[in-house]
Amino acid sequence: MNKDFKQTSRSGSLPWLLQRISAVILFVLLLLHFITYHFLSKGRAVNYQEIVAKAGSWWFPLLQFAFLLTALYHGLNGLWSVLEDYTANKFWRLVWYGLLLTVGAVLLFVGTLTIIKLYTLPVA
Amino acid sequence: MAMIDISVKILRYQPGKDEKPHWQVFNIAVEDESTILDVLNEIHWQHDGTLAYRRSCRSSICGSCAMKVNGRNVLACETPIHRFGRKLKIEPLSGFDIIKDLVVDLDPFFAKLKRIRPYLILDKPAPDKEFVQSPEQLEQIGESTLCILCAACSAACPSSWPNSEYLGPAALLKAYRFIFDSRDDGADQRIEIVNDKNGVWRCHTIFNCVEACPKKIQITEYLSRLKVKVVENSL
Amino acid sequence: MYKRTRFYDFTYYNFIGSWAWILHRLAGLALIFYLCLHIWVINSLTHGEAAFNNVMAFLNGVPFKLLETGLWGVILFHAFNGVRIVIIDFFKGSLVHKKLFIVLIAVAFILWALGSYLILQHVQWRAG
Amino acid sequence: MKIDEARNYHKIDAVIVGAGLAGLRAALEVAKSGLAAAVISKVYPTRSHSGGAQGGIAAALANVSEDSLESHMFDTIKGSDYLADQDIIERFVNEALKTVYEFEHMGVPFSRTEDGRINQRPFGGHSSPRACFAQDVTGHVLLHTLYEQCLQHNVLFFNEFQVLSLLVSDDVSRGLVAWDIRNGGLHIFHARAVLLATGGYGRAWKITSNAHANTGDGVALVLEAGLPLEDMEFVQFHPTGLYKHGILLSEAARGEGAYILNDKGERFMKTYAAAKMELAPRDVVSRAEQTEINEGRGIGGKDYVYLDLRHLGRQKILERLPQIYDLALNYLKVDGIKEAIPIQPTAHYSMGGIPANVRTEVIKDAAGTVVKGLYTAGEASCLSLHGANRLGTNSLQDAATFGRIAGIHMTEFCRENNFAGLPAQPLEVAQGKIDRLWNGQGQERHAPIREKLQENMTKYLGVFRNQDDMLKMLVMIKELQERYRQVTVDDHGDAFNLDLIEALELENLLSFSEVIVEGALARQESRGAHFRSDFPKRNDGEWLKHTLAWRRDGKIVLDFSKGVVIYPQYQPQERKY
């Protein structure tokens, strides 16, 4: 082994690949999402009743959950990669990893809760 | 051929004398067909003998004279001054520690090269004559073997500025060159080495390396192929 | 020997590739920040119609609508440059990466103009 | 302080000076045997000038057409104008194939034939396509591959160390002293065996294809150690140097079919070598060019002619000769696809050098007495393989093959011999050189002296030579040597003191240049690269012998008693192409 070069940790291939796969999925989902919520409401404000009504259909929670998961994975994985660029130090890399994992877990929890609640809300 | 007056701003650092690098301006007259290296020689030979820089072949093949001129990495010996006008700003390569003036410490650069095992690794005995390798197989690695190890790419890569441990484009290109050599059997070992936090995944396809490479090697393209190969290998 | 590592070398010339990367990175960071907020805000949906309408009133104000066009721009840039990155990674896009950038960003720009028009139309409707 | 304990003392079996093809190939051989091998080089190994070689490496593989070892041997003998030692050539051609196959097995990316074998191209003076090549960067890929092999086999590298003196006494080599360019300070290298592979000495000329590093240090150090040099007057001028710069445009261009044209647009080679045309040996083509120029048929009456690639077509130029295309574009703003490229003869290859026998052992007299533990290979050496004129692509093969052979014999020698004792004051000579430059009272600078030397060597010791010119040159060298004594340097720092290094190199240039001129003056004939307008004929009766030269008491002493080894079947004939 060459002592002049520090080995940090193996691999990185899976996150790299998943970042690209999630990117392609997001490309579709995010644009759809934006179009439905920001444009197709065609000049009317997003309406509580409408949303709750839509949320009650069977495909809504599935789609939203998939969206939530990919966006969170993609975003946090991306952030992790940025942080790694600026921290060569193994310890700090672990700290960031832990932090992002926690943030991810919390957001996933909150997000999932929202979706479930919306799904189960009574339509007025 | 005519003489022209130019103003050359050089980042000087003399260990022992200077705390940190500082600018020095030389106003000199040179032939309009001069290269950056001619300018440095002129200053060193006629004006200030203490100026230090590396050079040898002065025909863009040895890789000694990579440096930063007006914000970009170039080989001093092949770069005519008329590309920049009459004001030159010459600095050592970014990212590397400065030994003196334009001379940087390249030991880490070569250490990284060594790390990726830059030599054919064979499982089979070599034939009596040459290995058979078709022109198409050679084509795969042809361009990557033109690398002169000038370090211009690694020094231009934003991923390597904050992280001196990043293998960098030159070493990764070398890994590509061997992994994709039809004669080689050592791909697995090398893939394990580049598949690392400080390996190929620190490359964010920024292309500064390609812009800097005096041999116009499509480094990023080869790194992309390398990444795909590593992914295939670890699935 | 003089030691040098730096966060970013601002004196180095930025070519198309590095601009694309810098902006992609900034956009990505903005988006992950926004996503966190977004998830938090949508959570308010579950606190009943009143709470929801409160939030919406704010979101439909002129300042936020302007911000929304910005968001749309950020998303488009990141998304289309993201596609460029994928093409570079898997489909030899590096050989034409500058052209790709120009074409994709042009498309993104058109979409941005269209989208922003729709968003801002909405503002006018409310005002009227 | 006892030397053995000093920080700057290294005790290593085999110390190799020079990281070009010759040095690295030797180091690899020694390291593979398990002994410690150190390579000292004043530039990073991959910056060595071997990397500049473009055209190819000769070996009669017969991959693209009929070829034989005999044919390679005969071509080399004929090319040398019969001054080469034929026992050396015999060993050389016998080992050449092995050297190339070994390179291929190390991973060198040779260009390929359609059926996947090493491709070969024609080259000047070779009677069949014998140059194995990798595009037009053959030396580059060979050098890098070798360096990488050395990394694998844990050769010790002392990069950016400049050797300043050899420790040789009583015909035994003991080691050497080198200056650490990067940090400053002298280091003692105590070795069982030392190899000098410091490359050529083309930097004595202004118009030269050689790198800044090619200042013939090894050659000068040998002279300084009281040992002789051989055939120094034989320096090859390459016909296709880029105008004004001297940078080499590979002969591969002509191998691929490029023309050389004069002001009238004529392929003038038809009047000088009708059969071979542009592919005649270098000395012949260079002389033809210089004659055209001297007789006013240079382009616009100036001192250059044209190398014309245009008829080869864009694709062939960019595919086969990309480096040439780039060089012309970058240095002269000439687009080789659309325009002809201005060229002139350029000092290119040093046939002469450190005399050695077929085992690469350095010898100290015409009788062949060996200096124990001292070896030499590559362009620094004079074995003599190339005689009065080297054939293109033979020199890479020379460096690699005799590098390997040197490695083998050095390994043997190290196994059988212990470290010879160091002299009492090992640093004395080297320290003296530096002290003079740092603490001297003189006001001279090294740059103007070097410039004057180079300009006049190009003027007076070029393609054509005559007595008057050379006498002028000799006086001038003496004068410059005198001035050198007054040289001091601006830079007094330890780290990367380029000023100091260049001044030290100048001392070497001035030292061996004198030998070149003395040898050329004495040799009253024309042979190979050495052409005397006042003695335009080869004279085998008097001059079929090598030149040995010593510096004794500040004077150059010549000796012509070293004969040429000639086999009965290869008797000298007139050389015609």
Ligand SMILES: Cc1cc2nc3c(=O)[nH]c(=O)nc-3n(C[C@H](O)[C@H](O)[C@H](O)COP(=O)(O)OP(=O)(O)OC[C@H]3O[C@@H](n4cnc5c(N)ncnc54)[C@H](O)[C@@H]3O)c2cc1C
């Ligand atoms: C432009 C060009 C093109 C050529 N093309 C061809 C070709 O196509 N085919 C062919 O066969 N030949 C060619 N040649 C010739 C061939 O390249 C050389 O003869 C050969 O490479 C010499 O190799 P070497 O190992 O002897 O020396 P070099 O490669 O010159 O190496 C010399 C080494 O010695 C070191 N050194 C020198 N002095 C000192 C010192 N004082 N202290 C420490 N280290 C020192 C240097 O750092 C360097 O590492 C070409 C030459 C030139 C100039």
Ligand code: HEM
């Ligand atoms: C719309 C579709 C999207 C596409 C096509 C896309 C594409 C990509 C790609 C390919 C990368 C990898 C860059 C690299 O490794 O160099 C990336 C990075 C990143 N993405 Fe996205 N992305 C999208 C949406 C998002 C969203 C919604 C977020 C926020 C939640 C986001 C946040 C990030 C972040 C933070 C990075 C890291 C930035 C960097 O490495 O410089 N992306 N994106």
Ligand code: SF4
């Ligand atoms: S890839 Fe290009 S820039 Fe990088 S070291 Fe090699 S030649 Fe220099």
Ligand code: F3S
């Ligand atoms: S600049 Fe750096 S990030 Fe990759 S594409 Fe080149 S190595």
Ligand code: FES
């Ligand atoms: S001096 Fe050799 S590459 Fe510039």
